[in-house]
Amino acid sequence: MKKTTQMITLVFSIVTLSLLIVSQTVYAHGKEKHASKNQKGDITYSRDIKPMFENKCSKCHGAKSPVHMEFIKDVKKYKNDKKGPRMNTYSHLVSFAIWPDAGSLMRALDDGSFTKNKKPGKMFKHLGKSNQERQQNLKLFKNWVGNWTLKEWADTTKDDINSMKLAY
């Protein structure tokens, strides 16, 4: 009888110990995966978008451009001056993805894959000189936004917003 109890205790300990080791390994692996994703995989505004924006967009959307509410007061004049609304900071740019100009950034930059008329958005051509460069930069914007929805604010859901990344 005593031997049986000892056996059961031994088997029980071994099983518990193994489970502990397995769970620790899974936990550590998960943490590692997450850390490496944040270091390499996630596109950030400061590292990836800002330099590209300065290169491709800021001559028309930089510090000398009016804020959007000012821009819409006299679109014609600003367009003649080759100026679009100002988007040269994180906050300005995000306001063209979520609010108040939900989906504007995505509609402007899309290559025609998601636009209603299947034509590229007005700003797609500014993404690069070659098709390859345009596609590369479009990919950066897509990964940065996370949820490439072209919806207007009225159709935007809380889920749409929650699934956007827009990391700083």
Ligand code: HEC
């Ligand atoms: C040569 C000047 C020029 C360049 C370069 C340019 N844009 Fe524009 N952009 C404009 C003008 C002008 C408008 C306003 C167009 C209109 O209202 O029809 C505009 C409009 C936009 C809009 C829509 C704003 C709105 O809601 O009306 C977005 C978003 C945008 N641009 C993003 C970009 C991005 C991102 C880049 C760089 C890849 C870029 N643009 C490069 C001139 C430019």
